[in-house]
Amino acid sequence: MDTADYIIVGAGAAGCVLASRLTEDAGTEVLLLEAGGSDRGLLIAMPAAIPFVYQNKALNWGEQAGPEPWLDGLMIDEKRGRVVGGSTSINAMIFNRGNPRDFDGWRDQGLPGWGWGDVLPYFRKMETFAEGANETRGGDGPLQISRAPARHPLFDVYMRSGEQAGYPRPADHNSGEQEGMHIAQVLIGKGRRCSASDAYLKPAQNRRNLHLRTGAHVARILFRGDRAVGVELTNGETLMAGKEVIVAASTVGAAKLLLLSGVGPADELRQLGLPVVLDQPNVGRNLENHPGVNLQYAARREDTLVAELGLIGQARLGLEWLLFRRGLGASNFFEAGAFLKTHDGADYANLQLEFLPLARRVVNGKVKVFPGFQLWMDLSRPTSRGYVRLRSADPHAAPEIVFNHMQTEADRKDLIRSVRLARDLFSQPAWEGIRGEEVSPGASAQTDAEILDWAKRAIGTSYHPSGTCRMSASPADGVVDACGLVHGLSGLRIVCTAIMPRVTTGNLSAPTYMIAEKLADAIRGRAPFQSQGRPAAKEQ
Known part of the structure; x- marks a missing residue:
């Protein structure tokens, strides 16, 4: 098929x-093109095998961000799936739509049709x-969404500590009222990972008009003039498109491909010897991510999930999952979280928490668990911005990725507040008799300066990059219009996290699916769904 x-x-979400x-x-x-290989295999299908797929170099682009100028030159690993299903085949399977105000913010930036009421029908x-199914949730779509069982006793302790600290608990944090403590919703169905490949691609793979390579x-x-007419593969093969080339290659991949194709800042392209098709200085800019740190405490082995992960426990986990698709093997372990405000002046939740009933550290490149518990906390609406640039004109070369995390005073303050908020959560009565010493950052980090100094060495990301080809009403402010079409060109559309005008509050797989569903209608010439009002969620 040529x-x-x-x-x-890109065969991701x-x-x-x-x-x-x-x-x-x-x-x-x-014709669907994927640089990686097949997603068949038990490690991808088994939810509990997340650490192994994360570390599998064959399934990952192996990119790093940095040196980060505001973190003393820190290098940050950035996971991005190179396999059918893309990052949905290696991610933590957490399902968060985002805050309604995220999408209302997109609409208010001059992008009609992208408000919460407009996108809710596509989420459904x-x-x-x-x-x-109900007025906010779907009942017959391809993606299997369930609430995590959260059976380990520490999940209940965590939820009670949030209530003791005064935080609400919405009945469904994906139905409009996001702020508060929650049991996670996950992309797991019948004990298996529900990836984009499983949900969308495999049911359609026997269609004669669908070709996957x-x-x-x-x-x-x-390009022929200003029109995209096809692609060239790294092996020199040429493939032609009669209507459109659609780039669904992720925030980093989309920016890299446009730059390699001569669409980007003209001066940078000429320096690399690349012919300029369109001088578009916004390509690769406006890069956002969710930076975060882990707060860790020690605990008795018998109080934590580590007690169930010895040699016998691991064998039981694997056997029970293989035979029945249930038990710990069917869990992603990130079964409870929260969306909270770091300060009273925040207009809505700007911090995401994810709780684990065990503690982890990386030793010689491998994840090791130890008796304890930990809380990942990331800034959901950071104000720092970074970029993606080419290092060379070689398509095999990794691009330069710099997030500029902690560039702004607002982000530095919010990270410090996050640590203090998490410490307050773990100081609640629910943790008495369970909580041991603070392992990270440790009791010695008390002042703002001490906490920030630790954070500069400990910061990672939630693997949520976005915005390098952002939607905008004008080419002066972004790269694509409200339908994903590249300003100033024809036959070229971008549909992935790269077009988000502002990163959403939470994990990005759910809004990425929504974006693709909505723009699929636009491509097919279908009228968008009628806007749906915002129903109030009930507190439980």
């Missing part, structure tokens, strides 16, 4: 949705929620 109506670059929806029209030929369309690394987009 020609199609649509060529889609957005690419799989588009391939499935566009080929519902029998007369539409779609894409899911089957295990607790049933793995190991297809795109070197550049081909």
Whole structure:
């Protein structure tokens, strides 16, 4: 297959949705290109195997961000799936739509059709929620969404400590009222990871008009004048698109491919010897991520999940999952969290928490667990901005990624407040008799300066980069319009996290699916769903 109506670059969340929806029209030929290989295998399917797929170099692009100028040159690992299903085949499977005000903010930036009421019908369309359909949740979509069982006693302790600290507990944090403590919702169905490949691609794979190619690394987009007409692979092969080239290659991948194709800041492209198709200085800019740190406490082995992960426990975990698709093997372990404000002046939740009933550290590149518990906390709406740039014109070379984490005083203050908020959570009566010594950052970090000094060495990310090809009403402010079409070009569309005008509050897989569902309708010439009002969620 060397020609199609649509060529889609990247078989991640957005690419799989588009391939499935566009080929519902029998007369539409779609060629889906994935640089990685097959997603078949038990490690990907088994939710508890997250640490192994994270560390599998064959499933990952192996990129790093940095040196980070505001973190004393820190280098940060950045996970990005290089496999069918993309990052949905290696991520933690946490399902968070984002805050309604995130999307209202997109709309208010001059992007009609992207407010919460506009996108809610697409969130409903894409899911089957295990607790049933209602005015905010879907009941017959491809994605299997369930509430984590959270059976370990420490999850209950964590939830009670939040209530003791005065935080609310919304009945469904994905139905409009996000702020407060919650049991996580996960992309797990019948004990298996529910990836984009499982939900969208495999049910459509027998359609004659859908063609998937793995190991297809795109070197550049081909243009005839200002129109995208195809792509060239790194092996020199040329593939042609009759209607559009659609880039669904992630925030980093989309920016890199546009730059390699001559779409970006003209001066930077010329310095690398790349011909300029379109001088667009916004390509690769506006990079956001969710920076965060882990607060860790020691605890008795018998009080933590580590007690169930000895040799016998691991054997039981694997056998029970293999035979019945249940037990710890069917868990992602991140089964409780929260969305909270770091200070009273925040207009809505700007901090995400994820609780683990064990503690982990990386030793010689491998994740090791120890008796304790930990809380990951990331800044959900940071004010620092970074960039993606090319290091060379070689499509095999990793790009330069710099997040500029902690560039702004606001972010530094919020991170310090986050540590103090988490410490207050663990000081509640629910933890008496369980909480041991603070392992990280440790009791010696008390002043703002001491906490910030520790954070500069400890910061990581939630692997939520966005914004390098952001949507905007004008090419002066972004790269694509409200339908994902690149300003100033034709036949070229971007559909992935790269087009988010502002990062959402929470994990990015859910809004990425939504974006692809919505833009699939636009590509097919279908009218968007009618805007739906925002129902109030009930407190429990």
